[in-house]
């Protein structure tokens with residue numbers, strides 16, 4: 044059984060008054076094996092977040108099927124959600140009024156974990172993400188790096204089999220990016236399947252054993268880095284990306300990055 048099996052997924056965002064409807068996904072097929080560190084790589088607006096929102100029950104697909112560890116994520120999002128821990132693109136999803144510890148505890152409660160189990164899991168996660176000495180603090184007082192770590196720890200609280208990270212390193216500095224890579228690798232080594240979205244070619248190359256290139260709501264290529272280079276007769280993944288996705292798209296994403304730089 045695959046960790047994720049998406050077939051012919053389409054998503055059209057309905058038009059609001061005066062606006063045209065947006066076709067975000069035009070028939071996505073995606074298979075992720077258990078234990079994979081899978082990279083969904085593509086420019087801004089390609090459909091990465093929409094794909095993730097469809098599989099984690101945050102938005103309703105227009106068409107297509109999604110199975111998460113064999114369970115139908117469209118018909119029964121609550122069951123599928125137990126398998127998936129989501130670290131959303133916006134770190135602002137943290138509650139400013141809860142301490143680090145409470146953030147994890149509330150999430151566990153929401154997922155139906157009994158108190159004793161929650162306590163144990165909180166200690167494990169505070170250790171794993173080096174947040175022990177911040178446990179009583181409020182996210183407002185945390186650095187950008189610690190907030191990101193907390194969001195990932197929260198996603199793992201109910202011990203899902205799969206961790207989904209939506210652009211966890213977008214707009215962060217090099218040091219923090221390396222730190223987050225370390226934590227992601229650790230989680231994958233411990234046996235969890237990871238789906239990572241990114242528009243950084245180097246990041247996908249460094250971390251992922253499988254890559255799908257997405258553009259304009261379609262998966263345009265899949266394979267390992269080696270397979271993709273071989274197929275396109277290119278020396279680097281960047282050259283593959285440029286020939287598949289195009290230079291304008293890379294440029295557009297770089298410009299959006301500059302606008303969206305996070306302040307620590």
Ligand code: ADP
Nearest residue numbers: 056065066067086087088089090091092093094
């Ligand atoms: P990515 O995560 O790859 O940057 P998204 O999945 O966020 O891409 O967006 C795909 C397309 O869908 C874009 O054209 C975007 O503008 C559009 N879109 C995303 N969310 C919404 C929404 N809630 N309503 C309308 N259009 C949306």
Ligand code: MG
Nearest residue numbers: 091092132210
């Ligand atoms: Mg996105």
